[in-house]
Amino acid sequence: MRVPKSTLAALRRSPKLLLNIHFWVVMALFGGGILLHYPQIIPFIEPLEPDSFLFLTRHSIGRLVLLLPITYAALVFGLRAGLASVTAAVLIMLPNLFLLTQITNDDVIEMAGIVVIGLVVNLWLESYWTDKKHRQQAYARLETAQRELQRMQQNLRFYLKQITIAQEEERRRIAQELHDDTAQDLVVMSRKLDSFISRGSDLSPDDINYLEDLHHLINRTLSEVRRFSQDLRPSVLDDLGLLPALEWLTSELSKHFNMDIEIKVQGAARRFPEETELVMFRIAQESLRNIGKHAKSKKAWVTLNFSPDKTVLTIKDKGKGFKPPERIGDLAALGKLGLAGMQERVQLIGGQLKITSHPGKGTTVIVTVMDSDNISQ
Ligand SMILES: Nc1ncnc2c1ncn2[C@@H]1O[C@H](COP(=O)(O)OP(=O)(O)OP(=O)(O)O)[C@@H](O)[C@H]1O
Ligand SMILES: [Mg+2]
Structure with a gap:
């Protein structure tokens, strides 16, 4: 059965x-x-x-x-x-x-x-x-799906971090090569031409004029190369730190954009790890360039406030302002990389970025770095 x-x-x-x-x-x-x-x-x-x-x-x-x-x-x-x-x-x-x-x-x-x-x-x-x-x-x-998304975001963040680090390294390398090789060659060229002109008694006045023009052109190229190299990676930041670098930056940009930039330091200044100083410098640089490009303002304020537990860098203008998007990262899709880049960079050092702006009332960018995460080396 x-x-x-x-x-x-x-x-x-x-x-x-x-x-x-x-x-x-x-x-x-x-x-x-x-x-x-x-x-x-x-x-x-x-x-x-x-x-x-x-x-x-x-x-x-x-x-x-x-x-x-x-x-x-x-x-x-x-x-x-x-x-x-x-x-x-x-x-x-x-x-x-x-x-x-x-x-x-x-x-x-x-x-x-x-x-x-x-x-x-x-x-x-x-x-x-x-x-x-x-x-x-x-x-x-x-x-x-959420775990997958989180993993993808982590990968993307890691990728962005690596790109930012690689970009800074590349800038430093190009700046150094421009400074050490190209600029030095131009200096030698300029000196040689100078001594040739001073010795050249058998040269016609036209030849001397021609060589002096050439000498002038070499000197102009030399200062352009030096400016470009500083712009890529200011040696003052590596040599002397954030505060002198900010002073150099404000003096350069105030000349470039023909505006008055007031820099104020509150509290006892101190040094931070290299990457923290670099991030703060880049944010000040981009914010001031944005003021020069977009704000239609002839005045800007940079404040560096050192308190015992944190340091706050503020860049402010009272220009035309704008309506920031809900997510700053969305600007990157429109090809506007300045503010999105600031946000990415500040996350690399565990800091906080706050951008406030209202049409007609100006813009304020605030970076806060907690000292516990950024003890100077
Ligand atoms: N200080 C400011 N005053 C007025 N508008 C500003 C200011 N800063 C930024 N903006 C506005 O925010 C937008 C985004 O700025 P962001 O720096 O991201 O891009 P961008 O300056 O246009 O281009 P990029 O920085 O990539 O060269 C600008 O196009 C501008 O409209
Ligand atoms: Mg910009």
């Missing part, structure tokens, strides 16, 4: 089921239902009289009690166990109908009611569990 596969699976599961406390609770509730249905099988127990409790007959109470194991089984074991419990409840109630001396309509309606309520409870719980499962799956998918 072939035993159906489902029965075999059920048999394999049965030892586990017998150890399950919920299984025994369902059994106990069914047991209670059977006792209420067939009190005559229990010796020494007086059956309840009709209309004996809350206007319900003993049979009604017995039938209602059967809803308990149905609901419990559906709740704990799911739809299949719930439907099996409805079937079991019908099997418990049916023989009692034949034992009654007189079957009333109420008895039939009650029994059908118990079956219908049992089925509704089962379907309702099933849809509740299905909904919950779907919600949990959606939540798990959302969490996975």
Whole structure:
């Protein structure tokens, strides 16, 4: 004889089921239902009289009690166990109908009611569990997507950090080469030409004029190369630190943009690690260039405030101002890299950047660096 596969699976599961406390609770509730249905099988127990409790007959109470194991089984074991419990409840109630001396309509309606309520409870719980499962799956998918997004953001941040570091390194290398090689060659060239002109008694006045023009051109190129090299990476920042570098920057930009830049230092000045000073310098540089380019203001203020626990750099103008976007990073997509770059750089040193601006009321850029993260070396 072939035993159906489902029965075999059920048999394999049965030892586990017998150890399950919920299984025994369902059994106990069914047991209670059977006792209420067939009190005559229990010796020494007086059956309840009709209309004996809350206007319900003993049979009604017995039938209602059967809803308990149905609901419990559906709740704990799911739809299949719930439907099996409805079937079991019908099997418990049916023989009692034949034992009654007189079957009333109420008895039939009650029994059908118990079956219908049992089925509704089962379907309702099933849809509740299905909904919950779907919600949990959606939540798990959302969490996975969030983790993936976070990982991508971390990678992007790391990538940006590496790009910024590489860009600064490249600037330093080009600035050094311009300063050490190109500028030195131009100096030698200029000196040689100078001594040639001073010795050149047999040169015609036209030749001397020509060579002097050339000498003048070489000197102009030399100062351009020096300016370009300083612009790429001011040696004063590496040699003397942030404050002298800011003084140099304000004097250069005030000449370049023909505006007055006031620089103020509050508290006792101190040095920071190289990358922190570089970030603060670059932010001041970009903010002042923005003022020169966009603010239509002839005055700017730079304040460096040193307090015991933090240092705050403020660059301010009272020019035309603008409406900053909700996320500064969005500007990068429009090809405006200045403010977005400031934000990226400040994150590299664990500082904070605040940009406030209102049309017609000017712009203020504030960088805050906590000293605990940036102890001078
Ligand atoms: N001080 C300021 N006053 C008025 N508008 C400003 C000021 N600073 C920035 N802006 C506005 O914010 C925009 C974004 O500035 P951001 O420095 O990011 O880009 P950009 O200066 O236009 O270009 P980039 O810096 O890449 O050369 C500017 O185009 C300008 O409209
Ligand atoms: Mg800019």
